Amino acid sequence: MALSRLSSRSTTLFQPLAAAFPTTLRRHISTDTTPITVETSLPFTSHLVEPPSRAVETSSSELLSFFRDMALMRRMEIAADSLYKAKLIRGFCHLYDGQEAVAIGMEAAITRRDAIITSYRDHCTFLGRGGGIFEAFSELMGRTTGCSKGKGGSMHFYKKDASFYGGHGIVGAQAPLGCGLAFAQKYSKEEAVTFTLYGDGAANQGQLFEALNIAALWDLPAVLVCENNHYGMGTAEWRSAKSPAYFKRGDYVPGLKVDGMDALAVKQACKFAKEHALKNGPIILEMDTYRYHGHSMSDPGSTYRTRDEISGVRQVRDPIDRVRKLIISHDIATEKELKDMEKEVRKEVDAAVAQAKESPIPEPSDLFTNIYVKGFGSESFGADRKELRATLP
Amino acid sequence: MASLLSRFCRKLAVPGSAHGARMVSTTTSCGSETVKSLNLYSAINQALHIALETDPRSYVFGEDVGFGGVFRCTTGLAERFGKNRVFNTPLCEQGIVGFGIGLAAMGNRAVVEIQFADYIYPAFDQIVNEAAKFRYRSGNQFNCGGLTIRAPYGAVGHGGHYHSQSPEAFFCHVPGIKVVIPRSPREAKGLLLSSIRDPNPVVFFEPKWLYRQAVEEVPEHDYMIPLSEAEVIRQGNDITLVGWGAQLTVMEQACLDAEKEGISCELIDLKTLLPWDKETVETSVKKTGRLLISHEAPVTGGFGAEISATILERCFLKLEAPVSRVCGLDTPFPLVFEPFYMPTKNKILDAIKSTVNY
Numbered sequence: 001m002a003l004s005r006l007s008s009r010s011t012t013l014f015q016p017l018a019a020a021f022p023t024t025l026r027r028h029i030s031t032d033t034t035p036i037t038v039e040t041s042l043p044f045t046s047h048l049v050e051p052p053s054r055a056v057e058t059s060s061s062e063l064l065s066f067f068r069d070m071a072l073m074r075r076m077e078i079a080a081d082s083l084y085k086a087k088l089i090r091g092f093c094h095l096y097d098g099q100e101a102v103a104i105g106m107e108a109a110i111t112r113r114d115a116i117i118t119s120y121r122d123h124c125t126f127l128g129r130g131g132g133i134f135e136a137f138s139e140l141m142g143r144t145t146g147c148s149k150g151k152g153g154s155m156h157f158y159k160k161d162a163s164f165y166g167g168h169g170i171v172g173a174q175a176p177l178g179c180g181l182a183f184a185q186k187y188s189k190e191e192a193v194t195f196t197l198y199g200d201g202a203a204n205q206g207q208l209f210e211a212l213n214i215a216a217l218w219d220l221p222a223v224l225v226c227e228n229n230h231y232g233m234g235t236a237e238w239r240s241a242k243s244p245a246y247f248k249r250g251d252y253v254p255g256l257k258v259d260g261m262d263a264l265a266v267k268q269a270c271k272f273a274k275e276h277a278l279k280n281g282p283i284i285l286e287m288d289t290y291r292y293h294g295h296s297m298s299d300p301g302s303t304y305r306t307r308d309e310i311s312g313v314r315q316v317r318d319p320i321d322r323v324r325k326l327i328i329s330h331d332i333a334t335e336k337e338l339k340d341m342e343k344e345v346r347k348e349v350d351a352a353v354a355q356a357k358e359s360p361i362p363e364p365s366d367l368f369t370n371i372y373v374k375g376f377g378s379e380s381f382g383a384d385r386k387e388l389r390a391t392l393p
Numbered sequence: 394m395a396s397l398l399s400r401f402c403r404k405l406a407v408p409g410s411a412h413g414a415r416m417v418s419t420t421t422s423c424g425s426e427t428v429k430s431l432n433l434y435s436a437i438n439q440a441l442h443i444a445l446e447t448d449p450r451s452y453v454f455g456e457d458v459g460f461g462g463v464f465r466c467t468t469g470l471a472e473r474f475g476k477n478r479v480f481n482t483p484l485c486e487q488g489i490v491g492f493g494i495g496l497a498a499m500g501n502r503a504v505v506e507i508q509f510a511d512y513i514y515p516a517f518d519q520i521v522n523e524a525a526k527f528r529y530r531s532g533n534q535f536n537c538g539g540l541t542i543r544a545p546y547g548a549v550g551h552g553g554h555y556h557s558q559s560p561e562a563f564f565c566h567v568p569g570i571k572v573v574i575p576r577s578p579r580e581a582k583g584l585l586l587s588s589i590r591d592p593n594p595v596v597f598f599e600p601k602w603l604y605r606q607a608v609e610e611v612p613e614h615d616y617m618i619p620l621s622e623a624e625v626i627r628q629g630n631d632i633t634l635v636g637w638g639a640q641l642t643v644m645e646q647a648c649l650d651a652e653k654e655g656i657s658c659e660l661i662d663l664k665t666l667l668p669w670d671k672e673t674v675e676t677s678v679k680k681t682g683r684l685l686i687s688h689e690a691p692v693t694g695g696f697g698a699e700i701s702a703t704i705l706e707r708c709f710l711k712l713e714a715p716v717s718r719v720c721g722l723d724t725p726f727p728l729v730f731e732p733f734y735m736p737t738k739n740k741i742l743d744a745i746k747s748t749v750n751y
Contacts, residue, residue, distance in 0.1 A: 090550075090551035090728070090729075091551050091552065091553040091556075091728050092552075092553065092556060142728055142729035150728075150729055151727065151728065151729070152728070153553050153554075153728045153729075155553070155555070156554075169511075169553075169554060169555035170511075170512065170514075170555060171484055171512075172484070201483075201484040202484060204483035204484050204485045204488075205484060205485050205515075206485060206487050206488065206515070207515070232456075232483070232484050233456065233457055233463075233484075234457040234460055234463075235456065235457055235459075235481045235483075235484075239481055240481065240482075240483040240484065241483065298463075299463075303460055304460060361729055362729060362730070364730070364733055366730070367722070367724055367727055367730040367733055367734065368722075368724060371723075371724055371725070
C-alpha cells in the first residue's frame with residue numbers, strides 16, 4: 001500500500017512535464033498492478049454458506065479499468081437513449097445505466113470460458129464480455145455490422161467466442177437454459193461455470209424454480225445471479241414477491257446478498273461463487289442494484305417511483321462515483337485525469353455511433369436466412385404464394 | 394430497390410368508415426344513445442369499468458394493471474373498485490392464468506391481462522389443458538366460464554420478435570375456448586363485454602396497433618355485440634375478403650383501390666375466430682365465387698388455412714378461382730424486415746387482381 005503511494009507521488013512530481021505527454025503518464029499508472037486492499041461498503045449477507053471476507057484485493061490498474069469501462073458503458077447507454085428518441089433505434093431498448101458495477105465486477109472475477117447468459121438488458125454485459133461499441137450500436141440500429149448481423153436488435157446481443165449466450169426477450173426463459181449450459185460445462189470437465197442472470201421480476205417465474213431444482217439435484221456449476229433493481233417493470237418488489245430476499249429463495253441452494261453498486265463487492269462475490277459452484281453446485285447471488293432509466297425507453301420510469309428516489313440513489317450509490325472516489329483517495333489519478341478519460345470515452349462513443357450510422361442495413365434476402373440449417377432446402381413463399389419465393393439456404 | 398421498398402412498406406391508414414376518422418373528442422347524442430369519440434384503449438377501459446360495475450364478483454388482474462397498464466387499458470379501475478378487485482400480479486403468466494381459472498371455477502369473473510400476446514406461451518398449458526377442458530372432463534360439474542384472457546397482439550411497426558406476434562392460430566385449435574378479435578373501438582367495447590359475460594373461457598386479442606390510432610364514436614351505455622357472428626362491413630360482388638383485427642384496415646384500403654379498377658369487393662370481419670361464423674362467409678362466397686383471406690400471422694398453419702379448407706368443402710362448385718391467402722411470411726417476426734414480412738395493401742391488391750383475373 002505504502003509502496004504504491006510512493007510511486008504515485010513520485011509520478012505527480014513529473015506531472016507538469018508529463019502534462020505534455022498525458023498518455024505516457026496515464027499508461028504508467030494504469031499498468032501498476034501492486035495489490036491494494038479495499039473493504040466493501042457493506043458486509044455480505046449469506047444463506048446456508050459462510051460469506052466471503054469484506055476485504056477485496058484490487059490494484060490501480062484494475063480500478064482504472066473499472067472506471068474507464070463503466071464510463072464507457074454509461075456513455076453508451078446515454079447515447080442509445082438519444083438514438084432511440086431520434087428513432088434511429090427502433091423496437092424496444094432496455095438500458096442498464098446504474099447497474100454497470102454488476103457487469104464489470106463479474107468480468108473481473110471470471111474468464112472468457114465461463115459462460116454468461118442474461119435477459120434483455122444486455123448491452124453492457126455484451127461490452128463486458130469484450131464486445132465492441134461499434135458492434136453494439138450497429139446491432140441497435142439494425143445494421144449488418146451488428147453482433148447479431150442486425151437481425152436481433154437491442155434484446156438479442158450474443159458473442160460466441162466470449163461465451164456470451166445473450167440476450168433473451170422472454171422473462172425468465174434464460175434460467176433453464178443457463179442450467180443447461182452449466183450441465184454441458186460439467187460434462188466436458190471444463191472447470192468453467194455459467195452465470196445465469198435474471199431480474200427481480202423474473203424471480204417469480206416457475207421456470208426459475210424448475211431450473212434451481214435441476215441444478216441442485218445434479219450439482220451443476222451454475223451461479224444464478226438475481227439483478228435486483230427493485231422494480232419488475234412497474235411493480236415494486238414488495239408488491240410482487242412474498243419474500244424479497246431473493247438470495248434465500250433457493251431454499252436448499254446457498255445464497256449471498258451483495259451490494260450491486262460496488263464493483264469490488266461484486267467481484268469478490270463472483271469469485272467466491274465460482275469457486276463454490278465448481279466444488280459444491282449451484283449458488284444464488286442477489287445483486288442489490290438500481291436502474292436510473294425506466295424499464296425500457298417506452299417507460300418514463302417515474303409513474304411507479306419518485307424522482308427523488310432516483311436522484312437519491314444517483315447521489316449516494318452511483319457505481320462510477322464510488323470508483324472515482326476510490327481512485328482519487330488512493331492517489332491513483334487526479335480528478336482532472338478522470339474527467340479527461342471520460343471525455344475520451346465520449347469521443348469514442350460518438351465516433352462509433354457515427355460509424356454505425358453509415359453501416360448498411362441487411363439485404364432483403366436475409367429475411368429468410370438462418371431459420372433452418374443450411375441444406376434443408378425448405379421453401380418460403382411470399383404472401384400470395386406467387387412472389388418472394390426463396391429456398392431457405 | 395427504393396421502389397420495391399415503397400411498394401412493400403405499410404402505409405398508415407386513416408380510413409373513413411370502419412375505424413372512424415380522427416376527431417377532437419366530443420360527446421354527441423344520437424337519439425337515446427350518447428356517443429363519445431374514443432380510441433381503442435379508452436373503449437376497452439370503458440368496457441372494463443362497466444363489467445366491474447355490473448358484476449360485483451368480477452376481478453381484473455395481471456402485470457402492472459394497477460397504475461393503468463402499459464397501454465392504459467386499466468386506468469382508473471384500481472382507484473374506483475379497490476385493490477382487492479383490481480391488482481398487480483407477479484411476473485408469471487402460467488401462474489396468472491392458472492390463478493384465473495381457479496377464481497373462475499368458484500363462479501367469479503376473472504379478467505386476466507397478459508401484457509403482450511408474445512408472452513402467453515408459458516400459460517399455454519393452463520389454457521389448453523385446464524381451461525378448455527374443465528367443463529368437459531368434470532361432466533359439467535365445474536367450469537371456468539368466467540375466465541377472459543385479454544392480450545395485445547399484432548404488429549406495431551417496430552415491435553420485433555417478441556412484441557408483434559399474432560398467436561391466434563394456436564388457440565383456434567382448442568375446442569372449449571373462444572377466440573375473439575375486435576377491429577375497432579366500438580366493436581371492442583361490445584365484444585369485450587360479451588366475452589366477459591359469455592359462460593365459456595374466452596381469449597380476447599386486442600390489436601395494439603390500434604390502441605391510439607383508431608378513434609370512433611362509441612356509445613357510452615352498456616351494450617354487447619354477439620359472439621360467433623361475422624359482419625359484412627362492405628358489400629361487393631366480385632370477391633369476398635375475410636379478415637380480423639387491425640388487418641381489416643389494410644384490407645379496406647385494398648378494397649378502395651380495387652374499386653378504382655372496377656373490382657367490387659365484399660369485406661367480412663370475422664370477429665370471433667373460434668367458433669367462427671361459417672354461414673356468413675359461405676353465403677358471401679356463393680355470391681362472389683372468390684375468396685381471399687388475410688392475416689398477419691405466418692401463412693403456413695395460420696387460421697386462413699382453416700377458413701380456406703372449410704369454404705372449399707362447402708362452396709367447391711361455386712368457386713371461380715383458388716382461395717388466396719395474403720399473410721405474413723414463414724419467418725420469425727423480424728425487426729428490420731417488418732415491411733417485407735407484413736401482408737401489405739399492395740400484396741392484397743395484387744392477390745385480388747390475380748384472383749379475379751384467374
